[in-house]
Amino acid sequence: MIGSINTPPSRRPRNRPSDRRQSRKQSKAIPKGLYTRAIKDAFVKLNPKAAIRNPVMFLVWMGTIITLMVTIDPYLFGPVSGQNLQLFNGLITAILFFTVLFANFAEAVAEGRGKAQADALRSTKSETIAKKLAPDGSISEVSSTTLRQGDTVYVSAGDIIPGDGEVTMGVASVDESAITGESAPVLKESGSDVGSSVTGGTRIISDELIIRITSDPGKGFIDRMIALVEGAERSKTPNEIALTVLLAVLSLVFMIVIVTLPAFAYYVNSPISVSVLIALLVALIPTTIGGLLSSIGIAGMDRVAQFNVIATSGRAVEACGDVSTLILDKTGTITLGNRLAEEFLPINGHDIQEMAQVSLWASIFDDTPEGKSIVRLSERLGAFIDFDTNNVEGIQFSARTRMSGTNLPDGREVRKGAVEAIRGFVRSRNGYDSPELDTAYQRVSEQGGTPLAVALDGEVYGVIYLKDIVKPGIRDRFDQLRRMGVRTVMLTGDNRITASVIAREAGVDDFIAEATPEDKIDVIQQEQAQGKLVAMTGDGTNDAPALAQANVGVAMNTGTQAAKEAANMVDLDSDPTKLIDIVGIGKQLLITRGALTTFSIANDIAKYFAIIPVLFTSANLQGLNIMRLTSTNTAVLSALIYNALIIPVLIPLALKGVKFRPLTANQLLQRNILIYGLGGIIAPFLAIKVIDIIITAIGFF
Template identity: 80%
Template sequence: MESPIKPSQSGKTRAERKHTPKASNKGLYQRAIKDAFVKLNPRIMLKNPVMFLVWVGTIITALLTFDPNLFGTVPGENQRLFNGLITIILFFTLLFANFAEAVAEGRGKAQADALRSTKSETTAKKVLPDNSTQEVSSTSLRKGDQIKVVAGDMIPADGEVIGGTASVDESAITGESAPVLKEPGSDMASSVTGGTRILSDELLIRVTSDPGKGFLDRMIALVEGAERSKTPNEIALTVLLAVLSQVFLIVVATLPAIANYVGTPVSVAILIALLVALIPTTIGGLLSAIGIAGMDRVAQFNVVATSGRAVEACGDVNTLILDKTGTITLGNRLAEEFLPVNSHSIEDIANVALAASVFDDTPEGKSIVRLAEKLGAKVNFDRSQAEAIEFSARTRMSGTNLDDGSQVRKGAVDAVKGFVRSRNGQLTPELDTAYERVSRLGGTPLAVCQDSEIYGIIYLKDVIKPGIKERFDQLRRMGVRTVMLTGDNRITASVIASEAGVDDFIAEATPEDKIAVIQQEQAKGKLVAMTGDGTNDAPALAQANVGVAMNSGTQAAKEAANMVDLDSDPTKLIDLVTIGKQLLITRGALTTFSLSNDIAKYFAIIPAIFASAGIGKLNIMGLASAQSAILSALIYNALIIPALIPLALKGVKFRPLTANQLLQRNILIYGLGGVIAPFIAIKLIDVLIAGVGLA
């Protein structure tokens, strides 16, 4: 079963979600052609050992075109024409390789240009110490400054909302047209990005980045490729290709002695042609384009990667750490039902649940308030005299200290039990029965108490995302292990884990548990990926090999991660693993194809070189002449690079297979295809060359 990369929860396709417009093909190719010539600079060519050898060979054959006897007398006619044709073919080989890289870079530059047009210097209303405002240029803002923005204003810099509530248009960054509500005190709604526009009301914002270091600035630099450096796998493959080229160079260097011994001296131009035909020019010319295209595919998914290393690491991931809420389930846990215990009525638990949730601004808290009010509950205390107790990952409870001194709490059942015990309260089996009932439904049970008395259970209902189990099955076939983290109890966690099809789960997880499980997996030699959005996720995001922060999350989370998802869709981590693996598959497939090509080129050129010594019987391809054989092999060697550019940029079609299955597939399709295709193509080119009388 194939695994198409699926759209995010917004329902938009990848093209619709893309945050920057596509550059026209005409403009892209025109710039790529120009850049291909610029990249002929020897200092640039030196970065690619394989293509640098071709560059040197082109210079030498160009000199031999003017003086065929530069390195000694060469027998035969039309040597200038033959050497000139070799020079032209080698020159186009270089241009095609540079063109492939330039096209890949051009797509990133087009995105950067579109983003740069979004970013502009604006006037900001800076808040002074006396709470008055002063209009200043956005470029003068510094980290820690406070600014005020009102409806219609462009937000001048990255920041966190510390006052007010307003709708913000983030379409310039995320591509989503729906406005986003921003307010203080919420991990998911307090972070704002420079370049977005406020649509209603007003906000007080604390600036979190200096000029030139904002999110949009980093995004422009990354998609433009200005900060691209070779990844470890890319470096390793470059070294391998350089070593192979050196081996072929040594082999070719020994041929003149053998040729002279059998009475068939060969020219330097022919030796260069043989060397270029045998070294892995195909993958050498496409290697950079494959890596750049991988980052571009990530950018098309509205994800900003800090480096190509992060994209590549996605393909090597062995373990996925996933939060339950918002990733495996829809995330909108809402109060479904109150289950009273200890002879309390529905009205009793509704009143206490309302009191415990009146200051809770989370979606769950608001849903509890709505359900309680629907059942007739009312606030019967002075809110101005009450104290809000915020939820803590350590206490796993939240609530209110009322004006009469009593304390109401709601939270994890074990935590509330401990709270009641500390006040000498009594626990009954009825509570455990209600707790297990909700847990076995896959819901989240929250206990509610006032002082030492437990009133019952709140049933928070959540729904597993459709199709998530099939996606985990695909990951499993690729050898990727999935681990679900949740603050829920073990019964609820086991039900959700079973329905979702994850390999393992950790219940009642704390922020420390996230780091611990990542370190345990890494200690086994595994590469770990995880998502997060809150400040408490930052340490784990920094520890993971691939950390994906939500754009709607806190600044701390985004700074700790090495990827930021502009759509804030936690399930996109699964897509990123797919893209990373597709990058590695594409690189492996084209490397296999490139090396397999050598067999046909060997049978085309070697018999031609030694034809006069009676070894011409090896000319199994029936090529017209020695010169035709050499030119045909070189022309194929040059043309196959632009022919494979679309595949390098788009990527080999992804299939959820194991490493062994992928290796077998690569050998069968790209290995066997790499052997057969050149035989056919070289023969056809030879027929054309012989037909026009070039050789």
């Protein structure tokens, strides 16, 4: 059984565009029973303990209770004049109640999407039988709930992976559709920094693996996903808190204004009842954005989830909207990432067969796609292994040495790696630094390829040309980011010439060549020291410190456990370029919040000038009634009805978000004022007049 673990890896299946489109379509579908659940939750949120979290709507809720009291007893707060007082007060109470209910419904719909996704994830969790490996190699069947961090399990085709872990032996295809929504299987193999992490609840569909468990029961990736997408403990973001405080202050200002009105009304002999004062207060305070604010934030996280990205908090999504610098790896993000050996360039009098032989020896322990492509090219050129691989020592690549290779049985040392690293290796063996090496290095670099030098002891045999291709359309995406004021920085371990060619072709603003893991942290800290918010992607253990340092760190789902724990977002599709989409979603969240805030405040201004004059018509000030509303009662009811109905009307916009356009902050402000500011002033005048006509036609007042 264990011997068959060494099955050669098959070609990695690729997610087809049609699969991704289908996945996205499914994620955007309205969950069954969403609105029914949202209506129930809207009533649950009437609990004062829940309602007080939103100061604006809590004020409306308190006003509803007071108007209910004066509906029961119109003279509770003193004598009032007028006809049909109980009917009028009852209508105000009903409208205020529905205003609170609509606001709760907006939040419940947004939360319902997350809960539906959590339910789907929860359905993938089940107690399974795990094949636990003992130190002596024996296997015992145990419940997956008894597995602890550090345990080792064996899984074969058809088995459910019992817990999160790292592959320590074997190569196999794994179905992760339960988590990612993608139907194409993913290759998992030992020894890979980005393809060895597995998730509990996924299914192995071919071959077999030995896995070391990395999480205790209840603390796995799916458990954390459920908690996050469900949003039960969602905390408000700093911007959301600041806006909530602003809305509370505005409400307080309007309350002070309302409190002063009875004195003015008494002076002009036009008394105002308590119910009218409360109705006027509710009509003037920013109830529209107050009712939609929470749903906008929740919907922002949901939009990120629709892109198969799990965010640890709304703070992370919001931070994406303020990102000013993007740190991007070259390989797999800007380029296609499948760097393959394209050509051997022998030097120092060696022929191509000799170089192929040495390249093969240097790559027999290199399990990366690059290493395997070098082996294939070498064997195609007639190279072969004429020694027992069990008697040789493999030297693994490290970010510090920047080379790998093999120590042969006869004591000779074969190395391949970055040109400067190999040059140093050769010098340490008293070798000769040939000018031909620089010529070959220059040739490969100027083509945008990655040059790898190959040496045997103190002699360089040649340069391997690793070819990579810039992703189509990536330049246009960077242009969009630039128009939004986002600076892009490419990090690569390649030499400066290669990096400059790729950077110029891709259109990034800056690049750092021959970068080490420490360089990533240094760049992030330098940008943050200038007051900028930084985002980056990563997948390896060496990326974890930089992901933790960045304001927005996006880890790949195929990455290591350390990377996923350090980041504040996890991309289930493991697509590094998705960071660009996430920045767009974050900015869309801020744009939506700004647009609806502008609309809400403009609404309040319009309602103020529409209603206040009507209150004093009994004092022979009819000239102030520019809208020619029928009476104080119809004006107040019309304003309240509009105030209540505008919330459900705007729910789709709050959930979908204002359409994102790559504009600067000043351009966005001008656009918001022109569309949502002007629209927020015009809409209430038209709607209140129409509703006033309808109420008058009914004949209640």
